[in-house]
Amino acid sequence: MVSSKVVRVFLAILLHNYAVSSSDPDPISDFCIPKTNVSLDHVPSCKNASLVTVEDFVFSGIKSPGNFRKTGFSSTPVNSGVFPGLNTLGMSFVRADFDVGGVNIPHYHPRATETAFVVEGKIYSGFVDTQNRIFAKVIEKGEVMVFPRGLMHFQMNVGDSPATIIGSFNSQNPGLVRIPFAVFGSGIKEELLMKAFGLNSKELDKLRKRFESN
Template sequence: MFPRLELLLPLIFCLHSHLVALAWDPDPVQDFCIPNAKGGSNNARAQCKNSTEVTPDDFVFSGVKAPGNFSETGLSAKSVNPATFPGLNTLGMSFVRADLQVGGINAPHFHPRATEIAFVVQGKVYSGFVDSTNRVFAKVIEQGEVMVFPRGLVHFQMNVGESTATVFASFNSQNPGVQKIPSTIFGSGINDELLEKAFGLTLEQIGKMRRRFFPGRKG
């Protein structure tokens, strides 16, 4: 005899929840979905342009031909996602152009929703990540080499060459998210006493770090 439906429903719900938890970006249900600027409907298909209105230009992006402005750490990063490049919408991927001045760094950070693969276009970059056992996997990678950073693990980069380095990186999510460790720790509202005990810093040093990563803060 088959189990009663009311007994199967909780099991079906649990299995569905488990599968959703394991999923990354949802699989597309059509070839592509260029967002419809006119919008105005809650229907997912209606939020996409009619395929007859889509052109090759919708799948071309020219915004990474040159670096952007450099930060005080010597990093210029141009993120490319569906917000800036609509052709990526629903395709489950995004990318970034990163340029590093000589000695410049991409501070330790992680992407909670994506694995990243980085390709060195030019230069020499000390690059690596830290696993959950606190082991560091790092080496200098040069032009033409690729390194992968597993999803959710802290990783970093530093230009160790004699000229500006350029890195193109791709993510297997259209919204990978990013949390930079310095700004997450000192640019947020974490209690000063906790930071003092966790890092062995004085309140004065914590205040200095806060002002660096949270401009305008007095504390």
């Protein structure tokens, strides 16, 4: 006979797996336009439906490119924090602009799959799976690439003119972990990083200064 302790442990594992694999909760109404500014870590109270207008569902903040000239890359995230009409709908998106040679560094979104649509330009784009296989190619205007949830991905403008991508996410709050900043800018113990990456103290200090200052 299976002991009650084993059953409790098994149920705990099932609940944990459900929690980490589920996406945004389904809405329980047509929409929820917040009464106040949205915080991405909780669901706010909604306006009375009679006070909602079409303007609550229109966003104009990504008509123009971001300022990518200084670093070669800029991104403008659009979530319910800036576009309240997205609240409770389980989606968000981003505009990314690249100068020639501009790079969107390796990163991942822990809570969402992303589709990236090339508006202009040529983008070397790809991701790495959990078997350390790379899936990458140059995609051009009108093409789309999908990045599975939680997998590291990257992009680089390989054309001879600026490029633009619109990315969409199946989460209101997809999250963003930029690999170099997470590794070298988060305060991980120096000895561990030196051993993990074969760096000496001087090399590690240079990387830390670079990514801690951003």
